[in-house]
Amino acid sequence: MAGEPQADCLFCKIVTGEVPATIVRETDTTVAFRDINPQAPTHVLVIPKVHYRDAADLAAGDPQAMADVLREAGEVAAQEKVDEHGYRIVFNTGAGAGQTVWHTHAHVLGGRGFNWPPG
Template sequence: MSNNTIFDKIINKEIPADILYEDEYTLAFRDINPQAPFHVLVIPKAKIATINDVTEQNSHLVGHLYVVAAKLAKEHGFAEDGYRVVMNCNEDGGQSVYHIHLHVLAGKALGWPPYTNTKKELL
């Protein structure tokens, strides 16, 4: 049994994705369930399950994800008006795929908080 995630399959080109950017460290593709007019996922090619698994040795990859997010926002015309970048961690944080990834959302004004917390009352 394999512990590959859907992102591993996208990286390995086993399943299709609408890829907007790729380099030796990262891959960026459109989210299949967009929450904004522009919703892209930026992932490292190296598998890091959660933010809790980021170490000094792989932390440069997280910084590179943000460089790619800014590049995409600029290329698609959202850098000046603004965009949101989110990384979720574990179940209560909203993580559903255990391979770290940035959500880059743009194309409309984004409110705060981003959604209602259904598990616990907001303080």
């Protein structure tokens, strides 16, 4: 069920500490950790502690948790000092967009230039 931890979810296991991660920030509602396959010099994932399949589901089911994820993405950017030169917050939604873990997560990417359009 949405919002509830899922036994087979990698990110739910990171939230509980069952799976280790390099945590850079944690709040009552979010966890931020380094991506194991970074696509930029700074690549941190920010996840809600509640389980929702993707960004749209989180926004509809728990708007405050979505706001918390976005706020923490900004805090991560500041902490990592990429806010001064620009950074991206990316939500991949669906397999066709590159989502591989079915737990909402924001990618905070920075430390290099980015082209437009992305992808």
